[in-house]
Amino acid sequence: MKRYFAGVDIGSTMTKVVIFSDRIEATIIGPTGPEHRKLANKVMEEALNLAQIRFENLSYIIATGYGRINVPFADRQITEITCHAKGLHSLLPTVKTIVDIGGQDSKGIKIKDGKVVSFVMNDKCAAGTGRFIEIMADSIGVPLEDMGIISLTAEKAAPISSTCTVFAEHEIINKLASGETIPNLIAGIHESVATRVSAMVKKLTIEQDVAVTGGGAKNIGLVKVLEKKLGCSIIVPPEPLITGALGASVLAKEIFEKYEREGQMPVRSSCGLQEAKIFS
């Protein structure tokens, strides 16, 4: 009988679910949003439909990410750092350094055999996170997903002197008004984020291969600047958003099988597919 496991990653911006057996059976990515914070059950339902299984078929479920406590039906919570390391290792075993650029934080993680050796993180300041790019995209009226491509046509990155997202937004609007081109501005925005992310990640001794994950990895312009700043090439996994959820599902399988080998049954959550009542 085939066994199924699930990883649920509640990020600040996106919720990701992976259903795993001995391969990925289904992946779902949906917005987290303020009202969706309690609705991990809805995203899980979608994933179950996609995998064509029922909730009862899941042997073990792990929740991760900033909203992991908002998943009442999860059997266990594990930090996103651990899950990221595990997920990336299962996809790209040669990677030793992960740069994760999320919607509300950015991280550098050193891994060995799929386990975390050390990490650095910024979740205190929006500069150097995906949020910075999101806000700037909004204020210059360019869709977030087009930022990367457009920046590649820049002649010269427009320097942005403000660190703070709030001040940088004003600076960019002023620059736009005084005739700076959109591609140059976007290149400047990526430069700003890459400068902060690379300064943080360099606190770890960077070992190759290096991979970038999170929403930031979908921005080709940002990845290119980051390569320049870190002085090495960067691998982008095929679906950089699901690394954490994938790691959670792989860990679910490993934990379940460990219990099984020891002749025990893991403790499961008593909640069915229901809304979260408590929040973090």
Added chain:
Amino acid sequence: MAFFLGIDVGSGWTKAAICEDNELKSYAIVPSGGDYKKAAKEATNLALKKLNLSVKDIKCTVATGYGATMADFANDVISDISCHAKGISVLFSNVRTVIDIGAQFTRAITIDNDGRIINFIMNEKCAGGSGKFLQVTARILHVNIEELGRLSLESKKPVEFTTACAVFAESEAISRISEGARPEDIVAGIHKAMASKIMTLVTRVGMNPDYAVTGGGGKDIGLVKAIDNELRSKAYIPYEPQITAALGAAIFASSK
């Protein structure tokens, strides 16, 4: 009879103060907008009008602030830190620490007996403790920025913000609102987050129990109360906190 003008061109507001014998006679506050030159003239004319004076009655003018050089009719430009220190020393001679909360920047200044600067720290890298934070809060709650203080005082259970970043606090506030948090508790939580950020500035520059809060932030009683709680003392608040630097500039003009 001699009148002296101080003009403070800030990033948000332009302030004019007119003094006679080191005493404030008139003042005006106008939005700086996109044309600082125009704002400087406007503030000056408004302040003059209240005294039925004209430009030629002004013996000397000192300009200060972010856009000081735009007030091209001034006789001299003096830094806003110096003008702040001077202004506060005239208002409260015993104050030794000034916390100026402007539209974009927050500064902490320590001064000596004569109103001279001993040390100062400016927060120009982060909007976390600045007036910008209040603007963001007013916008998401759909209230006037002037109402934030009163609202904050009504709070019984301030929301605990996990961040001092203006951007992250905005999304945190929206999440809390969607979970049913009361507007007054959001505002009080924001004031608390700002106060703790301001506290780090004050600690670095040198804390003194006799401190004043100036700038637009000094008009927000909720914020002032949060700062008082952090610093465990009571702030001196000028009658019009926003014109402190303009007043200082006018005093400097008088001694020229």
